[in-house]
Every structure is written in C-alpha cells, then in structure tokens.
Amino acid sequence: MRRTNNIILETAIKALLFMIVLYSVYIFTAGHYYPGGGFIGGLMTAGAIVLLLITYDIKTVSEILPINYRILTGIGLLFAIGTSAGSLLFDVPFLTHAFGHIQLPILGELSLHTATLFDLGVFFVVVGVTMTIIQTIGEDE
Amino acid sequence: MSYLHLAIVAPLLLSIFIPAFYNRFRRIHTGWFVLPLPILLFFYFISFLATTMSGKSIIKTANWIPSLGINFTVKIDGLGLLFSLLITGIGALVVLYSIYYLAKDKEKLNNFYVYLLLFMSAMLGVVLSDNLIVMYAFWELTSFSSFLLIGYWYERDKSRYGAQKSMLITVFGGLAMLGGIILLNIITGTFSLTEIMSQGNEIYSHVLFVPALLCILLGAFTKSAQFPFYIWLPDAMEAPTPVSAYLHSATMVKAGIYLVARFTPVFGEHALWFWLVAGAGMLTLIWGSIFSVKQTDLKAILAFSTVSQLGLIMSLLGVGAAALHYEYLDDNIFTVAVTAAIFHLINHATFKGSLFMAAGIVDHETGTRDIRKLGGLMHFMPITFTISIVGAFSMAGIPPFNGFLSKEMFFTAMVHVTEMDLFRLETLGILFPVLAWIASIFTFIYSMILVFRTFSGKYQPEKLDKKPHEAPIGMLFSPVILVSLVIIFGFFPNLLSESLISPAMASILPSLLGEGEEFIVHISFWHGFTIELFMTLGVVILGIILFKTHHKWKKIYQAIPEKLSLNRLYDSMLEGIQSDSNKLTNSYMNGSIRSYLVYIFIFFIFILGSTLIGKNAFKLDTSNVSSIGIYEVVLAIFVVVGSISILFVKSRMTSIILLGAIGYTVSLFYVLFRAPDLALTQLVIETISVALFLVCFYHLPKLRKIETRMRFRLTNALISIGVGAMVTLITLSAHSHKLFDSISQYYVENTYTEAAGKNMVNVILVDFRGFDTLFEITVLAIASLGIFGMIKLRLNRRKEG
Numbered sequence: 001m002r003r004t005n006n007i008i009l010e011t012a013i014k015a016l017l018f019m020i021v022l023y024s025v026y027i028f029t030a031g032h033y034y035p036g037g038g039f040i041g042g043l044m045t046a047g048a049i050v051l052l053l054i055t056y057d058i059k060t061v062s063e064i065l066p067i068n069y070r071i072l073t074g075i076g077l078l079f080a081i082g083t084s085a086g087s088l089l090f091d092v093p094f095l096t097h098a099f100g101h102i103q104l105p106i107l108g109e110l111s112l113h114t115a116t117l118f119d120l121g122v123f124f125v126v127v128g129v130t131m132t133i134i135q136t137i138g139e140d141e
Numbered sequence: 142m143s144y145l146h147l148a149i150v151a152p153l154l155l156s157i158f159i160p161a162f163y164n165r166f167r168r169i170h171t172g173w174f175v176l177p178l179p180i181l182l183f184f185y186f187i188s189f190l191a192t193t194m195s196g197k198s199i200i201k202t203a204n205w206i207p208s209l210g211i212n213f214t215v216k217i218d219g220l221g222l223l224f225s226l227l228i229t230g231i232g233a234l235v236v237l238y239s240i241y242y243l244a245k246d247k248e249k250l251n252n253f254y255v256y257l258l259l260f261m262s263a264m265l266g267v268v269l270s271d272n273l274i275v276m277y278a279f280w281e282l283t284s285f286s287s288f289l290l291i292g293y294w295y296e297r298d299k300s301r302y303g304a305q306k307s308m309l310i311t312v313f314g315g316l317a318m319l320g321g322i323i324l325l326n327i328i329t330g331t332f333s334l335t336e337i338m339s340q341g342n343e344i345y346s347h348v349l350f351v352p353a354l355l356c357i358l359l360g361a362f363t364k365s366a367q368f369p370f371y372i373w374l375p376d377a378m379e380a381p382t383p384v385s386a387y388l389h390s391a392t393m394v395k396a397g398i399y400l401v402a403r404f405t406p407v408f409g410e411h412a413l414w415f416w417l418v419a420g421a422g423m424l425t426l427i428w429g430s431i432f433s434v435k436q437t438d439l440k441a442i443l444a445f446s447t448v449s450q451l452g453l454i455m456s457l458l459g460v461g462a463a464a465l466h467y468e469y470l471d472d473n474i475f476t477v478a479v480t481a482a483i484f485h486l487i488n489h490a491t492f493k494g495s496l497f498m499a500a501g502i503v504d505h506e507t508g509t510r511d512i513r514k515l516g517g518l519m520h521f522m523p524i525t526f527t528i529s530i531v532g533a534f535s536m537a538g539i540p541p542f543n544g545f546l547s548k549e550m551f552f553t554a555m556v557h558v559t560e561m562d563l564f565r566l567e568t569l570g571i572l573f574p575v576l577a578w579i580a581s582i583f584t585f586i587y588s589m590i591l592v593f594r595t596f597s598g599k600y601q602p603e604k605l606d607k608k609p610h611e612a613p614i615g616m617l618f619s620p621v622i623l624v625s626l627v628i629i630f631g632f633f634p635n636l637l638s639e640s641l642i643s644p645a646m647a648s649i650l651p652s653l654l655g656e657g658e659e660f661i662v663h664i665s666f667w668h669g670f671t672i673e674l675f676m677t678l679g680v681v682i683l684g685i686i687l688f689k690t691h692h693k694w695k696k697i698y699q700a701i702p703e704k705l706s707l708n709r710l711y712d713s714m715l716e717g718i719q720s721d722s723n724k725l726t727n728s729y730m731n732g733s734i735r736s737y738l739v740y741i742f743i744f745f746i747f748i749l750g751s752t753l754i755g756k757n758a759f760k761l762d763t764s765n766v767s768s769i770g771i772y773e774v775v776l777a778i779f780v781v782v783g784s785i786s787i788l789f790v791k792s793r794m795t796s797i798i799l800l801g802a803i804g805y806t807v808s809l810f811y812v813l814f815r816a817p818d819l820a821l822t823q824l825v826i827e828t829i830s831v832a833l834f835l836v837c838f839y840h841l842p843k844l845r846k847i848e849t850r851m852r853f854r855l856t857n858a859l860i861s862i863g864v865g866a867m868v869t870l871i872t873l874s875a876h877s878h879k880l881f882d883s884i885s886q887y888y889v890e891n892t893y894t895e896a897a898g899k900n901m902v903n904v905i906l907v908d909f910r911g912f913d914t915l916f917e918i919t920v921l922a923i924a925s926l927g928i929f930g931m932i933k934l935r936l937n938r939r940k941e942g
Contacts, residue, residue, distance in 0.1 A: 027821075031900060032897075032898040032904065032907075034899070035817040035818045035821060035902075036818070036900070037903035038906075039822065040821050040822050043822070043826060043829060047825055047828050047832075050828075050829060050832045053832075070926065070929065073925060073926075074922075076918065077918065077919065077922055080918060084915060088205075089142075092204075093205075093207065094206070095908075095915070099896075111897065115896065115904075115908050115911075118907050119903070119907050121918070122906075122918055125918040125921060126921070128925070129925040130829060132925040132926070132929055133928050136928055136929045137833075137836050137837055137928070137932065
C-alpha cells in the first residue's frame with residue numbers, strides 16, 4: 001500500500017487503538033450476560049489491528065506487534081479443545097461446562113465459567129485467523 | 142476411567158514425551174525410555190489370568206457419547222487377554238531388539254517410537270474394546286500407524302509405495318467394517334458386542350444379516366492379508382525389520398483373525414460364514430505357501446509365509462465355527478479346530494517373530510537379504526543360525542517344536558471336516574485335508590530354503606557389502622527368548638492350554654458351554670499311528686525331495702504371466718482412478734471462481750426450487766405479521782438502491798464501498814429488531830470484510846484495460862434473479878409454516894438454570910451448541926492456514942524460479 005500522509009489518523013489511532021481493544025476485551029468478558037462474546041470480541045480486536053494496518057504499513061505493524069498469528073490460532077484451538085476435553089477427566093461428557101462464584105476483595109462477586117475459557121479460545125482463533133489472512137494477502141505484493 | 146482404560150492409553154500418553162526424551166538425552170537410545178512400558182503392561186495383564194481362567198470377564202465403562210450408545214467400554218476375557226499379552230509381550234521384545242537394530246545417531250528415533258507407541262495403544266484398544274465404534278476407531282488407528290511405520294524411510298520410493306498400498310487396502314476394509322457395524326446396529330439397536338451376542342438367533346432372520354456379515358469379513362480379510370487382499374503385506378516389508386516382526390507378523394495382521402474369532406458367536410452358524418472364512422483361509426494358505434517358494438528376498442519369503450500362515454489360522458476358525466452346529470460339548474470333535482487356531486496363533490507369533498529378527502540380523506550384518514547372494518553364514522553367525530533353524534523347523538512342523546503340535550492339530554481338524562454332515566461337506570469336505578497337505582509341503586520347502594540357502598552352501602564374500610560377523614548380544618536377546626518359547630511350548634504345550642487357550646475358546650464358542658463349564662484342552666505329542674502322523678511324514682519326505690530338486694522345477698513359476706498378477710491389477714486400478722478423476726475434475730474446475738459460483742447457484746436454485754414445488758411446500762400466511770414502520774421502509778430502500786447501483790458503477794472500489802454500505806444497513810435492521818449481538822457482529826464483519834476486499838483488490842485480475850461497467854449477461858441475470866426469488870420464497874414459507882414448536886422457548890427457560898448465563902446467543906454458541914463452534918473455529922483455522930500455504934508456496938516458487 002502506498003504511504004500517504006495522514007497525520008490525523010496517525011495521531012488519533014494512538015488513543016483509539018487502546019479504546020477499541022479495551023472495549024473488545026470488555027465485550028468478550030461480558031459475553032455471558034450481556035451482548036458480546038469471543039467471536040465479536042475477537043473480530044473487534046482484529047478490526048483494531050486492521051485499522052493500525054491501514055494507518056501504517058504492514059512492516060511497521062509487525063514490528064509493533066510481533067505476534068505470529070498462526071500460533072495464536074493454534075493456542076486458541078488448544079484452549080477450545082482443552083476445555084472441551086477436560087470435562088472427560090471428571091467423568092462427564094465432552095464439552096460439559098462448569099461454573100461457580102467467588103468473592104473477591106475489590107471486585108465483589110465474580111462468576112467463573114469454564115465456558116469463558118472456551119470462549120477465549122474462540123477469541124484467539126478469530127483474531128489469529130483474520131490477521132493471518134489479511135497479513136498474508138497483504139504481504140503478497 | 143479405570144486402570145484398564147489407562148493401560149490402553151498409556152502408550153499414547155508416553156508418546157507425548159518421546160520427542161522430549163529424544164532431544165534432551167541424545168546420548169541415550171530413546172528405546173530405553175520406551176522399553177519399561179510394555180514390560181509393565183505385560184505383567185499388568187498377566188494379573189488378569191486368574192480371572193479369565195475361572196471363566197469370568199471384567200467390564201469397565203467410561204462414558205463417551207452415551208446419547209448415541211458409544212462408550213469406551215473395556216472388556217477383558219480370554220480372547221482379549223491373549224491378544225493383549227501378545228501385543229505387550231512381543232512389543233517389549235521388539236522394542237529391545239530395535240534398540241540395537243536402529244542406530245541412535247542415524248535414525249529419526251523420535252518418529253519411530255511415537256508411531257510404535259501409537260500402534261501399541263491402538264492395537265490394545267482393538268482387542269479390548271467392547272463397543273464396536275470405539276473398536277473401529279482403534280482399528281483405523283492401527284492402519285494409520287502401520288502406514289507411518291512402513292513409510293518410516295520415506296525418502297525411498299518403495300517405502301512410500303508400500304505404505305500407500307497398505308493404507309488404501311486396509312482402510313478400504315476398515316470402512317467396509319464400519320458399514321458392517323452400522324448394519325449390526327440397525328439389526329440389534331446396540332453397538333455393544335456383549336449385547337449383540339446376547340440377542341442370539343433373532344439376528345439370523347434379519348434381511349441385513351448377510352450384508353453385515355460380508356462387510357465385517359471384508360474388514361477382517363483386508364487386515365489379515367487374505368486372498369486377494371494379501372498384496373499389501375509383501376510390500377509392507379519396506380518397514381524396518383522390528384516393525385515387520387511386530388506389526389506385520391505377530392500382532393496387527395492378526396487383528397482380522399481376532400475380528401473373525403470375536404464375531405464367530407454372532408455369525409458363525411451361517412453357511413456363508415463357514416465357506417467364506419474357511420475357503421478364503423484355505424486359498425490364502427496354499428497361494429501364500431506356493432508363492433513364498435518363488436521369492437529370493439528373506440523378508441519376502443517371510444511375508445508370503447505370514448500370508449499363508451494367516452490363511453491357515455483363518456481356515457481353522459472357519460472350520461471351528463461349524464462346531465456351533467453340534468450343541469453338545471462332550472466328544473464334540475470339531476472344537477479341535479478352534480484349539481488349533483489359538484495354539485497356532487501363539488506359536489506363529491513366537492517362531493515367525495524370531496525368524497523375522499534373525500532375518501533382520503542377517504540384513505544388518507551382511508548388508509543384503511537376497512538369498513542368491515547369501516550362503517555359508519553358519520560359521521560366522523552360529524547363534525543366528527540356531528535361532529533360524531529352530532524357528533524354521535517349527536514353521537515346517539517338525540518335532541519337537543511347537544509348530545509340530547499345532548500343525549498336527551491342524552491336520553486333525555481338517556480330517557474331521559470330512560466327517561461333517563452339513564453345508565454339503567460330505568462330498569466337498571475331502572478338499573480340505575488334501576489342500577492342507579499340499580500347502581504344508583510348500584511350507585516345508587520354503588522353511589528349508591530360508592535356513593539352508595542363507596546359512597549353508599557356498600560362502601560368497603564378493604557379493605556382500607560387509608564382512609559378516611555375529612550380532613551384538615543385545616540384538617540376539619529377543620529372538621533367543623522367542624526361540625526358547627518355541628522349544629518350551631513344544632515340550633510343555635499344556636502350560637498354555639489351561640491358562641490361555643481354554644479361556645480364549647470360551648470367548649469364541651460361548652454357546653457350547655453351560656454354566657460353570659470350561660473347555661478341557663490337553664495337547665500331547667504322541668497320538669499313536671494316526672492319519673495325521675502319516676500326513677506329516679509325507680510332508681517331510683516329499684518336502685525334502687522337492688527342496689533338493691528345487692533348482693530344477695522352479696522355472697515353472699515363470700509360466701505365470703506377470704501381466705495377470707494382482708499387483709498389476711492394483712497398480713492399473715490406481716493409475717486409472719487417478720487419471721480419470723483428474724480428467725473429470727479438470728472438465729469443470731476451470732480455475733475461475735465466477736464459474737464455480739454459477740455452479741453453486743444453479744444447484745441452489747434447482748434443488749430448493751424442485752423441493753418447494755415437489756413437496757408443494759410454498760405457503761403464504763399473513764395472519765401473524767407485524768406492521769411495517771417508517772424505519773424499515775427507509776432501510777429497505779437503502780438496501781435496494783445500494784444493490785442496484787452496484788450494477789452500474791464502473792470502478793471496483795466503488796462497488797466494494799457500496800457493498801459495505803449495504804452490509805451496515807442490514808446491521809441496522811438487527812438493531813431495529815433488537816438483536817444487539819447480531820448487529821454488533823454484522824458491523825464488525827462488514828468492517829473487516831471491506832478491509833479484506835481492499836487488501837485483495839491488488840490480486841483481482843484486470844478484466845479490461847479501461848474500467849467500464851459490467852456488461853449485461855442474460856444467464857447471470859437469470860441466476861441472480863432466481864437466487865433472490867428462491868430465498869424470498871423460502872423465507873416466506875418458513876415464516877408461514879409452523880410444523881413444530883420453536884426451540885427458542887427451551888433456550889429461554891434453560892439459559893440461566895443450566896448454563897448460568899444471561900446472554901442466550903452467547904450461551905448457545907459456547908455451551909448448548911459448543912460442538913458447532915468448536916468445528917467452526919477449526920474450519921476457520923484450516924482455511925486461514927490454507928490461504929497462508931497457497932500464497933507462501935507461490936512466493937517461494939517465484940523466488941526459486
């Protein structure tokens with residue numbers, strides 16, 4: 001992609017990026033109770049990185065975020081398979097989720113789900129897949 | 142989960158750590174880390190002997206997919222235990238042998254032992270699973286591990302050829318077996334072997350009985366290398382010798398025999414079973430033994446001999462199944478066939494295992510396995526010679542070794558066939574002893590060739606790559622143990638009869654036993670001057686004469702035209718399938734994605750349209766429709782105007798942006814209908830896909846030099862309008878028909894109570910329909926890797942070019 005001088009975007013992105021990523025994390029964690037979840041969260045994070053790509057070029061972005069997205073995809077799949085198969089250890093069928101509540105000092109009551117770990121897998125896979133595709137196609141010029 | 146389950150998966154678990162052992166401890170042979178496991182498992186399984194000897198069996202279940210009746214059920218009975226002991230016992234010896242056979246600095250030991258352990262788990266799973274689906278899964282795993290092990294030296298063409306051949310043939314049989322299992326499930330309603338057997342004679346009258354029988358046998362015959370599927374086994378000899386000794390003679394190829402033995406209580410009384418199992422076994426026996434004599438490679442001789450011996454055991458099981466027709470145990474002379482089958486199964490594992498290991502030693506120490514180059518090795522390798530001669534004499538059926546005993550029993554069983562009064566055996570029965578006798582003569586000849594062409598005769602040092610010498614002690618250890626067993630079982634056969642043979646017979650012929658009864662097996666050397674003894678004498682005398690004159694009559698083999706061989710048939714079939722499917726695929730895959738879309742949409746219109754018309758399914762019901770507000774109208778106009786204007790724009794950039802605008806408008810619809818999750822997803826998806834389009838922009842082919850708007854094409858227009866109309870019709874019908882209650886109420890009620898979530902959409906995604914999500918993300922991951930692979934590969938090629 002040709003470098004153009006878009007100073008406004010370059011300045012704005014520094015603040016925007018964190019907001020988008022934070023929001024996507026919020027949306028991911030809220031997923032079990034409110035609109036959101038791993039899929040949307042992952043897409044949104046990927047969207048943030050794509051915005052970064054549009055502002056700068058691929059080389060700069062891979063310097064800022066030296067992540068191998070293929071490995072990220074693999075980690076995500078491991079999370080999903082791990083939480084699904086983990087239930088077998090407790091003698092319950094594949095993909096049985098467990099949940100519980102704990103009290104934390106500042107945050108108050110917090111509910112914990114193995115479903116969230118599964119969703120984290122989805123999150124990683126979505127980010128990994130989207131970025132792998134965009135990065136490989138983008139680099140091929 | 143119980144310890145039994147753990148015992149089955151233990152090799153798999155260990156295999157996870159093998160690469161780490163290999164990398165961390167380069168100086169220690171990786172085999173030493175593997176060796177303790179089979180030994181441990183062997184003694185663990187020995188502890189079950191007392192249970193099976195008292196006629197009991199142990200069943201442990203771990204739930205897997207209970208809703209489909211698929212559970213990881215482990216059953217230990219006589220037959221399963223016998224095989225488990227073979228797998229772990231021979232496994233331990235083979236691992237020990239491989240430590241000296243495979244050099245630690247040259248070979249990819251990490252791969253080798255991972256495959257070997259994979260096989261061990263799979264094979265234990267096959268023989269101990271009571272659930273047929275689980276057994277099938279392990280069954281295919283044995284085929285895969287065999288494929289990997291045959292192709293272990295994958296840089297050799299022959300290894301790859303052999304690996305592919307074994308894979309194609311055994312997996313074909315495996316799939317047929319899966320069909321048989323499903324047919325059995327349709328007949329009986331269960332996947333559990335124990336339950337199927339308890340259903341008894343009702344199965345016989347079912348229409349699907351014969352197809353099920355054929356499918357199961359196809360699985361057994363391909364795996365156990367029966368005629369005409371045996372052709373993969375000689376090519377499988379490209380595997381390292383420890384693998385040949387383990388998989389392709391002692392254990393995996395006996396899985397088919399196990400299957401036949403296991404299903405004898407289910408199918409055994411049918412005439413077709415008798416004729417197919419006994420007939421194929423007999424044919425394989427004689428075919429294998431005749432062709433073994435023709436071979437010049439030590440391992441090829443052993444391969445054909447394995448084929449022939451497997452046929453022998455198979456024919457015995459077929460004949461033994463006929464014993465089920467005589468519903469009394471006392472003086473049921475036909476059960477001897479089953480006794481002989483099991484006894485020979487054990488014997489074959491011992492003598493053939495030792496022979497394979499001896500052949501491996503010869504190969505290792507001289508650099509060749511060609512008997513035309515070998516000769517006179519007796520003085521260089523006295524111990525290997527002793528091992529070979531004991532193994533070969535046992536195989537030939539010469540006393541006092543165990544092979545003699547089981548060969549005698551084999552003759553007894555075959556002679557008894559003539560006394561059966563069913564399946565028209567009164568007349569055809571005489572074929573069995575005659576064929577058995579002829580095959581035994583050839584068995585005798587190739588056994589002699591194996592030993593004497595290698596170890597006696599003229600020593601030809603000029604044809605050998607290395608100067609031969611005796612193998613290191615560690616390499617000799619395993620075959621010496623096996624050969625000792627050959628001798629021990631020869632002198633004290635009754636060590637086995639009560640501990641292993643009788644319980645295994647009880648699993649094969651359960652209906653002959655009453656409550657608390659057991660088979661009384663007693664094997665003895667001397668039966669007096671019986672017909673069997675004279676048959677053996679005849680075999681030895683004729684065998685010696687034919688062996689001495691071998692060089693004169695071996696030219697007969699050249700009379701068989703090469704073109705008619707089964708291997709040629711297999712090769713031409715493979716080539717034909719490849720070139721035909723290539724032609725077929727090329728005829729419609731022209732590389733342009735536009736034509737693929739045309740195919741897809743035409744099918745879409747055709748199939749959905751014909752269903753709508755054929756089932757008379759279209760229905761329009763306006764009774765339950767909400768009113769249309771101003772917002773919906775505005776959004777709809779946006780979508781329509783946007784889509785139509787795409788047709789008239791000139792540049793691609795504009796089309797992409799317009800398409801994005803339509804997508805955003807659709808997401809506003811979701812907002813209107815209060816589906817925030819969908820709206821959010823659609824918004825982000827639109828953003829990403831517009832970005833993706835822009836990235837891909839570069840790659841799209843330039844259609845024309847100057848950008849003009851799309852030309853009008855009638856077919857494309859018709860297809861577009863057809864798809865649109867079809868979707869509209871289906872949506873309207875879907876709304877109008879209320880054939881069953883919506884499932885949404887279930888989710889509304891259970892989302893909080895069952896999954897403790899409040900966002901129904903997300904709970905459906907990760908919990909209620911988590912399986913879908915799991916597979917979807919897997920597909921996504923594969924797709925992204927595919928794109929990565931395609932683009933990177935092309936880049937690399939361009940750089941090279």
